[in-house]
Amino acid sequence: MFGLMMHRPLLVSSLIEHADRHHGETEVVSREADGSIHRSSWAETHRRARQLANALQELGVKPGDRVGTLGWNHHRHLEAYYAISGMGAVCHTINPRLFPEQIAGIVAHAEDRILLADPQFVPLLESLADRIACLRQVIVMGPLPGNAESAFRLMDYEALLKGASERFDWPQLDERSAAALCYTSGTTGKPKGVLYSHRSTLLHAWAVALPDSLSFSACDAALPVVPLFHANAWGFPYAAALAGSKLVLPNAQLDGASLYGLLESERVTLTAGVPTVWNQLMQYLQAEGRKLHYLKRLGVGGAACPKPIVSYFEDVQQVTVLPGWGMTETSPVAALTQPKARQARLRGDARRKWLGRSGRAPFGVDLEVVDEADNPVPRDGTTFGHLRVRGHWVCSGYYREEADPLVGGWFPTGDVAVMDRDGFMQITDRAKDMIKSGGEWISSIELEQVAASHPAILEAAVIGMPHPHWGERPLLLAVMRPGGETSAEALRRYLEQRVAKWWLPDRIEFVESLPHTATGKLNKAALRLERGL
Ligand code: ADP
Numbered sequence: 001m002f003g004l005m006m007h008r009p010l011l012v013s014s015l016i017e018h019a020d021r022h023h024g025e026t027e028v029v030s031r032e033a034d035g036s037i038h039r040s041s042w043a044e045t046h047r048r049a050r051q052l053a054n055a056l057q058e059l060g061v062k063p064g065d066r067v068g069t070l071g072w073n074h075h076r077h078l079e080a081y082y083a084i085s086g087m088g089a090v091c092h093t094i095n096p097r098l099f100p101e102q103i104a105g106i107v108a109h110a111e112d113r114i115l116l117a118d119p120q121f122v123p124l125l126e127s128l129a130d131r132i133a134c135l136r137q138v139i140v141m142g143p144l145p146g147n148a149e150s151a152f153r154l155m156d157y158e159a160l161l162k163g164a165s166e167r168f169d170w171p172q173l174d175e176r177s178a179a180a181l182c183y184t185s186g187t188t189g190k191p192k193g194v195l196y197s198h199r200s201t202l203l204h205a206w207a208v209a210l211p212d213s214l215s216f217s218a219c220d221a222a223l224p225v226v227p228l229f230h231a232n233a234w235g236f237p238y239a240a241a242l243a244g245s246k247l248v249l250p251n252a253q254l255d256g257a258s259l260y261g262l263l264e265s266e267r268v269t270l271t272a273g274v275p276t277v278w279n280q281l282m283q284y285l286q287a288e289g290r291k292l293h294y295l296k297r298l299g300v301g302g303a304a305c306p307k308p309i310v311s312y313f314e315d316v317q318q319v320t321v322l323p324g325w326g327m328t329e330t331s332p333v334a335a336l337t338q339p340k341a342r343q344a345r346l347r348g349d350a351r352r353k354w355l356g357r358s359g360r361a362p363f364g365v366d367l368e369v370v371d372e373a374d375n376p377v378p379r380d381g382t383t384f385g386h387l388r389v390r391g392h393w394v395c396s397g398y399y400r401e402e403a404d405p406l407v408g409g410w411f412p413t414g415d416v417a418v419m420d421r422d423g424f425m426q427i428t429d430r431a432k433d434m435i436k437s438g439g440e441w442i443s444s445i446e447l448e449q450v451a452a453s454h455p456a457i458l459e460a461a462v463i464g465m466p467h468p469h470w471g472e473r474p475l476l477l478a479v480m481r482p483g484g485e486t487s488a489e490a491l492r493r494y495l496e497q498r499v500a501k502w503w504l505p506d507r508i509e510f511v512e513s514l515p516h517t518a519t520g521k522l523n524k525a526a527l528r529l530e531r532g533l
Helices: 012-023 042-058 075-086 100-110 119-131 157-162 198-209 231-243 256-265 275-288 307-316 348-354 444-452 488-496 524-530
Strands: 027-031 037-041 066-070 090-093 114-117 137-140 153-156 178-183 193-197 221-224 246-249 270-273 297-300 320-326 333-336 365-370 385-391 411-419 425-430 435-437 440-442 457-467 471-480 507-510
Touching (some): 012 075, 012 198, 027 075, 037 042, 042 075, 042 157, 066 075, 075 090, 075 114, 075 178, 075 246, 100 119, 100 178, 100 193, 114 119, 119 137, 153 157, 178 198, 178 231, 193 198, 198 231, 198 333, 221 231, 256 275, 275 307, 307 348, 365 411, 425 444, 435 457, 444 457, 444 471, 488 507
Parallel strands (some): 027 246, 066 090, 066 114, 090 178, 221 246, 221 270, 471 507
Antiparallel strands (some): 027 037, 178 193, 320 333, 365 385, 385 411, 411 425, 435 471
């Protein structure tokens, strides 16, 4: 017997409808490319999304079609999010930091026939035109480039909207329909397309908004530093609409001074991004002696956050740091380091140690750490194994790929982790980055964390070097903080006091900078390649 409750599909359009009806005047603030501030609201965002949906329909976009976007975080990109998914098409966000060949490969694989781009990315698209024959129409989300010849039909976003009706009835789609497409950044292989459904997107937004997650409320002003092209900005555009939070979009200006200015002037209470951005902001705040007056919660994920950054924001700025874990394949939020009653009592070093965890599972996803035979390892905080995940917003396959990535109904993450008795998981490494020395494993992340806790070190990377006797031994590459002073010998002594002797790197090298991937992670593949490893 079925229950007698209404059945309404879980649709992305219902988020913007709700935000318009019940939080219509709540602001959506966005920094324009020229630095000026653009003020809009949820009602205005909804109105313009309806206009854009009409314009896209006029241009021939049909349900299921992929519509590409190549842009920073700003109001037009947000409108595109809601217009494209709302009308039943698939919002395909593309990371402009990928190699041009990868961008061409992704556009061709997704068969984007139409794409919305920031003006500065039009030349990039022109240079790829031969390789992306599918793409013919480009809507420019800003001033059109001069009268140069173009391989595409270039259209002005604002002109399109001006001529479009404000009436659009969002279709009542099947909630399993595709809403968005995001390719993995290819850290561990060629980019693969993760195809989110309306249902998965909505349930993920709900989970992200919960008090024990990033916690969104109608009293919050939320600023996603994480780009709209990086796994749907970790759900910010959806969770903010769901909760009726004010949304603040920083565009491409992510340097310390610009970010600080926006966090203060818009009284931002909640933000999230990768560790490298917080490192930059920390350096700016330290150098200028500035205080964050309104920020309450700072989410950090995508990579393990160096401890000095966590301590700085918690202890000096009195901001609660929320480390989290996820992947493009998990929408992405699948774990957050929010305390249970026991952890809420922790202070000082004990709290900081606990903040080194990557998080616990919210309702809706399940996490498990297993051994080589897929048996769960003890939850003792020290036995490591392979992390696997399943749930309502975990991918079950890749777009237009035959191979089934699941094993026994679980998604194997490729990460190695430990889990403690309270269910807090900590990533110790990507499986392929672990260093196997004399039959024992060394965690490169752990070594990097210890090295980066030295006051003179800004960033550190550890990779395995082949060794005739031990199999592999660690090589530590370190970037010195501006004005910092230390030597390989002194750093070695520092490490000696903090890690097991056999973990000590065989070599320590100082480098000017370290390569990062398009999503801000240490690019260990590039480091290995540079050294012919
Ligand atoms: P990619 O496309 O490079 O895989 P993702 O953003 O999907 O990009 O990256 C997911 C990976 O990032 C995870 O599998 C994990 O290795 C790493 N990662 C994410 N969060 C953390 C974290 N808190 N600590 C350590 N590693 C993390």
